[in-house]
Amino acid sequence: MSIENILLPLEQLQLQSIELADTTITIGASSRQAQPACPACQSVSGRVHSTYTRTVADLPWSTRRLVLHLEVRRLFCDSPLCAKRTFAERFGAMLPPYARRTARLTDALSAIGFATGGSGAARLAHLLAMPLSPRTALRILHAQCLPAPAAPRVVGLDDWAWEKERSYGSICVDLERHQPIDLLPDREPTTIAAWLRDHPTIEIVARDRGKEYVEGVNQGAPQAIQVADRWHLIKNLGDALEYLFHHHAQALKQTCAELDGEDGAAPSTLRSVPTLDGTANPERAKLASRQWSARALDRYH
Numbered sequence: 475m476s477i478e479n480i481l482l483p484l485e486q487l488q489l490q491s492i493e494l495a496d497t498t499i500t501i502g503a504s505s506r507q508a509q510p511a512c513p514a515c516q517s518v519s520g521r522v523h524s525t526y527t528r529t530v531a532d533l534p535w536s537t538r539r540l541v542l543h544l545e546v547r548r549l550f551c552d553s554p555l556c557a558k559r560t561f562a563e564r565f566g567a568m569l570p571p572y573a574r575r576t577a578r579l580t581d582a583l584s585a586i587g588f589a590t591g592g593s594g595a596a597r598l599a600h601l602l603a604m605p606l607s608p609r610t611a612l613r614i615l616h617a618q619c620l621p622a623p624a625a626p627r628v629v630g631l632d633d634w635a636w637e638k639e640r641s642y643g644s645i646c647v648d649l650e651r652h653q654p655i656d657l658l659p660d661r662e663p664t665t666i667a668a669w670l671r672d673h674p675t676i677e678i679v680a681r682d683r684g685k686e687y688v689e690g691v692n693q694g695a696p697q698a699i700q701v702a703d704r705w706h707l708i709k710n711l712g713d714a715l716e717y718l719f720h721h722h723a724q725a726l727k728q729t730c731a732e733l734d735g736e737d738g739a740a741p742s743t744l745r746s747v748p749t750l751d752g753t754a755n756p757e758r759a760k761l762a763s764r765q766w767s768a769r770a771l772d773r774y775h
């Protein structure tokens with residue numbers, strides 16, 4: 475493999491010059507394509523209209539930025555059926571039309587951006603000799619095509635805070651793939667119903683206890699089974715137990731007193747634990763602790 479193959483992103487380019495500076499390597503290159511094809515009609519042409527220089531950033535070399543100055547031809551399209559009179563030669567997916575970066579540089583910046591966000595990408599890419607602004611980093615991220623999500627079957631719906639305590643939307647999660655699918659702008663039943671109608675494959679909806687979600691699911695996915703999610707099941711259980719104990723506090727006290735009487739030990743004795751000054755008897759405290767645990771277990775059973 476020649477140095478030309480290593481330096482240039484495409485085989486269609488021919489190395490013309492290399493200039494070294496403190497922070498930048500500038501490579502001059504021209505096209506090897508004998509007869510480029512018109513992008514509109516695919517007719518090949520060898521009739522040159524003019525040439526111009528295109529500047530494209532590529533992956534850096536060590537600590538230096540790498541900039542390509544490409545001599546690009548504009549050619550005549552001779553097809554009588556084509557709407558284009560002239561066209562600029564193209565270089566495939568590695569160098570998309572009008573792009574100021576090679577596809578491999580964009581891929582690298584996109585990977586950094588997904589890992590670190592806009593400002594983080596700008597700081598890290600600067601250190602790696604691929605300078606760009608936070609705004610450009612975000613623009614690269616927004617231009618990426620995300621894979622289309624699979625048709626969801628089991629989804630979770632819950633609150634999602636745009637601004638905590640002030641503004642809430644809804645988050646939709648594919649519970650089989652453990653991936654968020656969508657963010658809805660609010661918690662209105664009509665919004666939830668419309669989203670569910672767009673996803674007719676949904677069979678089960680796990681939701682919180684809010685009536686907006688109940689109404690939304692009833693309207694948008696009446697075929698779906700509605701279940702409380704695990705967190706809300708446990709919350710329901712906690713609420714029910716709290717209600718129960720609160721309303722039977724007297725009976726619980728009486729039962730405890732009876733059990734204490736059966737054991738023949740007063741509660742005050744059982745709660746004798748070591749004090750901070752260390753004057754309590756450790757053996758007695760251990761015994762009290764064991765008795766207390768045994769009695770708690772009995773009550774639990």
Ligand SMILES: [Zn+2]
Nearest residue numbers: 512515551556
């Ligand atoms: Zn054409």
